[in-house]
Amino acid sequence: MKALVTGGAGFIGSHLVDQLVKQGVDVVVVDDLSMGNVDNIKNQDAVTIYIEDVRNEMFMQALLQKEKFDYIYFLAAVASVADSIERPSETHEINHNAVLKTLEYIRTAKLPLKQFLFTSSAAVYGNLPELPKKEDSRVSPLSPYAIDKYATERYVLAYGELYDLPTVCVRFFNVYGPGQNPSSPYSGVLSILTDCLENNKPFTLFGDGSQTRDFIYIEDVIQALWLITIKAAHHQVFNIANGRELALNDIIKTYEMVAGHELSINRTEGRLGEVKRSVADISKLVKLGYVADWSLESGLTRYWEGAEYAASRS
Structure with a gap:
């Protein structure tokens, strides 16, 4: 093939x-x-x-x-x-x-x-x-x-x-996980959060954090x-998708718990064209035999451990 x-x-x-x-x-x-x-x-x-x-x-x-x-x-x-x-x-x-x-x-x-x-x-x-x-x-x-x-x-x-x-x-x-580049303008919010938590940088939160996503x-x-x-x-x-709707504020709290320390947050206005709420119905994929193996907490834990390991080797 x-x-x-x-x-x-x-x-x-x-x-x-x-x-x-x-x-x-x-x-x-x-x-x-x-x-x-x-x-x-x-x-x-x-x-x-x-x-x-x-x-x-x-x-x-x-x-x-x-x-x-x-x-x-x-x-x-x-x-x-x-x-x-x-x-x-x-x-x-x-x-x-x-x-x-x-x-x-x-x-x-x-x-x-x-x-x-x-x-x-x-x-x-x-x-x-x-x-x-x-x-x-x-x-x-x-x-x-x-x-x-x-x-x-x-x-x-x-x-x-x-x-x-x-x-x-x-x-x-x-989508999130190892290999995302937090310095890229294309980067997902979780890679940016990882970089901020790892390097004690302030995180810029667009809007009030109530926007939801399916990670x-x-x-x-x-x-x-x-x-x-x-x-x-x-x-x-x-x-x-995972099939779960999570607010960005709750995601930040979960990641702070995984990382073991709080994040410094700078709040600013929401971004033009940003979607407010998002969660998927994944029943079609499930019918093919799909099972989401990774919860947000388990995924963030693996992500954080990988980031910490990479930092220790740099």
Whole structure:
């Protein structure tokens, strides 16, 4: 089996690459390293890595034609809502057009494929009041990032149905775990909290902390992606989450307990376009056999222990 992981040197991508290698899959990574790092990939000797931009059509088409991948995991993206507001046109080129052009080449070149998996986001749901968020819930994307993710989902699923391609989409909720870069503008709130707790830095809290999220530990994410792969789930969207709604204030308290000391907090106004409440219905994923193994406390404990170990070796 042969797999392509775009964005494979990033946080989620590198963990997926490690899992695929463990399963005996021949893995090729394409990453421009704008937010990833090759060192995130543990088994580099077993992986072919191209430092390239997914917008490079000639490169991507030549690679697809040469390798004839069984599985394609499209994770490459501008992954920040704030960044997409600053750079909407560039975001669209990466988050939408690059995916569409890849699918179009697969279609026109009639490349054999077992699965094309596109990674979307819970951001597509926006601030609509219905909770928990189901895959068929109404959507209200509030940013260029969310708009592109939703539009691309529709294309991916339509290509699957219209041209008999084995496509599937997943909507990541709030993923955390080892390998997140707290200094990156794309970083999740838990990696920033980790950095602040570890280095006694003040944490900037946007809004009053009542905003809620559904946090999922990285190992549960990889379990879900692998399950969707082996179950050959096609022409569907899956929420990938823990299924629990937690307020940021409560998350901070839990992390303070895990770390053993309090956090210094600077409060400021909420961010433009930020979703207020978010929690997933994961029943579709559970029907495939998914079980969330990591609670927030257990995940944060592992995350904190890893951060402390890394700091002791630096």
